[in-house]
Amino acid sequence: MVDDYSTLGFETRAIHAGQQPDPRTGAVIVPIYQTSTYAQDGVGGTREGDYEYSRTANPTRTALEQALAALEGGRHALAFASGMAASDAVLRTVLRPGDHLVLGNDAYGGTFRLIDKVLSLWGIEHTVADLSKVDDVRAAIRPETKLVWCESPTNPLLGIADIAALAGVAHEAGARLVVDNTFATPYLQTPLALGADIVVHSTTKYLGGHSDVVGGAVVTNEDEVREQLFFLRNSAGAVPGPFDAWLTLRGIKTLALRMERHSDNAEKIVQALVKHPKVAKVYYPGLPEHPGHETAAKQMRRFGGMVSFEHADGEQAALEVASRTKLFILAESLGGIESLIEHPGRMTHASTAGSTLQVPADLLRLSVGIEDGRDLVADLLAALG
Numbered sequence: 001m002v003d004d005y006s007t008l009g010f011e012t013r014a015i016h017a018g019q020q021p022d023p024r025t026g027a028v029i030v031p032i033y034q035t036s037t038y039a040q041d042g043v044g045g046t047r048e049g050d051y052e053y054s055r056t057a058n059p060t061r062t063a064l065e066q067a068l069a070a071l072e073g074g075r076h077a078l079a080f081a082s083g084m085a086a087s088d089a090v091l092r093t094v095l096r097p098g099d100h101l102v103l104g105n106d107a108y109g110g111t112f113r114l115i116d117k118v119l120s121l122w123g124i125e126h127t128v129a130d131l132s133k134v135d136d137v138r139a140a141i142r143p144e145t146k147l148v149w150c151e152s153p154t155n156p157l158l159g160i161a162d163i164a165a166l167a168g169v170a171h172e173a174g175a176r177l178v179v180d181n182t183f184a185t186p187y188l189q190t191p192l193a194l195g196a197d198i199v200v201h202s203t204t205k206y207l208g209g210h211s212d213v214v215g216g217a218v219v220t221n222e223d224e225v226r227e228q229l230f231f232l233r234n235s236a237g238a239v240p241g242p243f244d245a246w247l248t249l250r251g252i253k254t255l256a257l258r259m260e261r262h263s264d265n266a267e268k269i270v271q272a273l274v275k276h277p278k279v280a281k282v283y284y285p286g287l288p289e290h291p292g293h294e295t296a297a298k299q300m301r302r303f304g305g306m307v308s309f310e311h312a313d314g315e316q317a318a319l320e321v322a323s324r325t326k327l328f329i330l331a332e333s334l335g336g337i338e339s340l341i342e343h344p345g346r347m348t349h350a351s352t353a354g355s356t357l358q359v360p361a362d363l364l365r366l367s368v369g370i371e372d373g374r375d376l377v378a379d380l381l382a383a384l385g
Contacts, residue, residue: 005070010187011256018066019249030063032246056234060242064249065217068207071186071252072199074219076226078233079245083182083202084110085238086216090178090198091115093228094147097123101147102140104131104161105356106154108180109349112357115149128356131161132292134169141173150196151180152189153296156308156344156365158283160292163299167195182206182335187259188301192221205335206305209251209258215240258337258370262305265339265373269366272377273309278317278384280362283308306334307366308344315361319343322364324383327376334367339376341366 002008005017021028035058038051050057061079068077080086091114095101103115105128115126129140131150141148148170152161163179170177178198179191185206191199201207203215218229233239240248263286270284285296286303296303311318321341322330328341332348342348344359352358368376 006073010071013070014067014255015253017070018063030060030246030249032242033059034242054242055237055239058239058242058245060249061240061245064245064252067249067252068186068201068203068217069219071255072181072192072219073186073190074192074199075221076223077217077219078226078229079203079240079248080216080218080233081238081240081244082214083200083204083216084114086200086202086218087111087180088114089229089232089236089238090200090218091119091124091147093225093232094176094178094198095119095124096146098144099146100125100127100142100144101149102127102129102131102137102145102175103149104151104154104159105129106157106159106359107149107151107357108155109344109351109357111149111151111180112355113351116355117351131166132159132295134162134165137166138169138173141169141175145173145175147175148177149180150177151183152299153183153285153292153304153306155183155306156283156349156359156363158183158285158290158306158308160285160290160296162295163189163191163194163196167197170197171195183304183306184300185255185259185304187256188263188304189299192219194299197222198225203248204333206259206262207252207255207335208248209255209336210247211333211336211338213244213247213251215244215248259302259305261370262368263302265370265376266303266305266307266366266368268373268377269307269368269380272381273307276381276384278312280310280312305368307368309364309366310360311362311364313362315345318362318364319346321383324385325379326382327371327379328366328383334365336367337370339367339369339371 065077127140176197179196199219201217
């Protein structure tokens with residue numbers, strides 16, 4: 001068994017970290033421990049520490065957490081029932097009534113809803129800032145600021161934040177930097193290595209990668225944060241089942257291969273869109289004219305599989321494109337092997353309507369899959385007309 005996975009390549013870690021052959025049978029794939037409870041060797045005699053009840057710990061979930069920690073370069077990872085459960089746990093662990101956080105002006109609608117509609121009732125305040133402008137973030141920080149919440153790339157406008165610079169600003173103020181790394185994945189970007197304190201994921205997306213499981217994760221190097229998160233998760237119960245953990249672990253094994261293909265196909269799509277007369281603007285950090293291109297090139301391996309664009313003829317025309325594609329499926333979510341198209345303003349980001357985070361009405365978001373890129377381009381061009 002390998003003692004130190006940190007010296008090994010990403011693909012090797014994705015296949016082996018936390019996934020040793022079963023010591024009893026030799027099974028090379030981690031078993032699904034479909035159990036709710038565990039026999040004890042005398043009262044309090046739990047085996048391997050935490051295995052007393054599967055809300056507290058489950059060996060399949062442990063394997064997933066070890067793999068996630070190895071991929072993000074962190075000491076600790078905890079798996080949750082969804083990405084929002086992971087985000088909620090981080091926010092309730094780090095913040096207390098009266099505290100304040102800085103949120104990006106292009107955050108995921110579900111994150112905004114949780115902070116603006118739920119945590120605000122608990123006495124948590126927030127300020128929205130453009131995270132691509134470090135001075136704006138510094139100006140938004142208050143004495144009671146405990147957290148800067150960052151996405152990079154952002155959802156859905158693919159904005160880029162300089163993670164190392166944000167970490168410096170947050171730490172100067174005695175705050176933590178949390179990075180939602182869902183769009184980039186640890187294959188393309190490792191925020192902890194850039195100075196972030198906590199990384200969150202919706203493992204539903206690229207990590208699971210097959211649109212067949214819902215989950216979330218938190219990764220950190222801080223022992224105290226890990227203990228607090230573990231306590232909250234066990235107390236509140238937002239845990240993934242063993243089969244969900246197994247499906248996510250299965251998806252992780254091919255993450256590197258898939259992210260390369262997602263990126264290849266996204267680049268083909270972008271090349272077609274930037275030349276199309278019906279496209280007013282393309283959002284993709286791989287474009288040299290993207291304002292965050294240089295930062296993305298510095299902190300990311302490639303630019304990913306997410307693309308957004310504005311239709312030159314307005315909202316109704318955008319809705320019609322979304323209804324005409326044949327291979328791009330009209331659906332929420334992202335990061336699966338199949339290509340998806342959605343209208344953020346009426347779907348994933350409807351909760352931001354009327355706020356400073358409201359997205360353009362003529363915007364379409366693409367999750368570019370791993371199909372033949374030529375077929376995807378042809379499908380999208382046909383829909384654009």
